[in-house]
Amino acid sequence: MKKLKISALAAVMATVLALSACRVPSQSEPETMISNTDTTASVAIDTSVMETSVPETAASETSMATDSVKKIEPEKLPGQDFDVREELFKLRNDVSVKQVLVIRCEEGTKGHAMYLVKENVEDGKAAWKVARECDAYIGLNGPGKTKEGDTKTPLGVFGVRTAFGIRSNPGTKLMYTSITPDTYACSCDKYYNRIIDSKVTGHKCPDGEQMYYFSPEYNYGLATDYNPNNEYGKGSSIFIHCMGVKPYTGGCVAIPEDDMRYILQDCDPSIKIIIQKF
Numbered sequence: 001m002k003k004l005k006i007s008a009l010a011a012v013m014a015t016v017l018a019l020s021a022c023r024v025p026s027q028s029e030p031e032t033m034i035s036n037t038d039t040t041a042s043v044a045i046d047t048s049v050m051e052t053s054v055p056e057t058a059a060s061e062t063s064m065a066t067d068s069v070k071k072i073e074p075e076k077l078p079g080q081d082f083d084v085r086e087e088l089f090k091l092r093n094d095v096s097v098k099q100v101l102v103i104r105c106e107e108g109t110k111g112h113a114m115y116l117v118k119e120n121v122e123d124g125k126a127a128w129k130v131a132r133e134c135d136a137y138i139g140l141n142g143p144g145k146t147k148e149g150d151t152k153t154p155l156g157v158f159g160v161r162t163a164f165g166i167r168s169n170p171g172t173k174l175m176y177t178s179i180t181p182d183t184y185a186c187s188c189d190k191y192y193n194r195i196i197d198s199k200v201t202g203h204k205c206p207d208g209e210q211m212y213y214f215s216p217e218y219n220y221g222l223a224t225d226y227n228p229n230n231e232y233g234k235g236s237s238i239f240i241h242c243m244g245v246k247p248y249t250g251g252c253v254a255i256p257e258d259d260m261r262y263i264l265q266d267c268d269p270s271i272k273i274i275i276q277k278f
C-alpha cells in the first residue's frame, strides 16, 4: 500500500513538473475530487504544488481514501440507460429471439458491429456465439439521438420492420422491400418514419429521401423500429445499411456490404439490434 502511494506520488510530481511550464485547464479535471481532508495526499506534497495541478489519475487514486469525496458519474446519453450484458442475458432466455446485432459506439463516428447467433436453443443451454464482426460507422454527431436532424444515432434495443435493398433480395427470411426510383424514406408529416412507394401512396414526398439514388449505402439494409409510433420530429429512417465513401452517417449505422448481405441471409424477423456506448 505504501509503495503504491509513493509511486502515485511520483506520478503526481512528474506530471506536475511536466505541466508547470504550460498549464492548460482541463475540462476533465474535477475540482471536487481533491479534498483537504485527504490524509494520504498530504504526506509529502507541497500544497503549492497541489494548487498548481493534480492530474486526473493521481487525483482519483488519492480520493479513494476519503468518504467525503463523491464519485462523479459521467453523464448518460439519451438511451444509455441499460446494461448490454444484462440485455443479452435477457434475450438469451427469450426463446423468440435467435439473433442479435450489437453495435458498440466508440470514439466519434467509429463503431464496431457484432452479429450474435444463439446456440443450443433446444438443449435449454442457450448461449450467444459471435458469427460475424466488422467495423461500423455511426452518425456524424455521435450517439444519443433525440430528434430529427441531429445526425445522431439512437441508443437502445430495437426490432426490425423490414429488410430492403436496391439489389435484389439476397434470400432473406425477412420481408424485403425492393427499392425502385419510386421508393422514399419519408420524413414528411404524412408518412413520417416509413418507407413508401410514391406511386402506391400518391405522396410525392418533398422532405423524403429517394432511396434509389443512395448506392452503395442502400444496396442492402435493415429498417429498425426506432420511433415505433412514428411521432413526427422524434427521428426517422434509422437503418442499418451498407458503408459508402463517408466515414459517418446521418444517424444510421453503416457496415460493409459483405457483412450486411451475410446478416440478411442469416437472420430471421426476430433479430434484435442493440446500439450502445460501452
Ligand SMILES: [Zn+2]
Binding pocket: 184, 185, 186, 187, 188, 189, 190, 191, 203, 204, 205, 206, 207, 208
Ligand atoms: Zn414524405
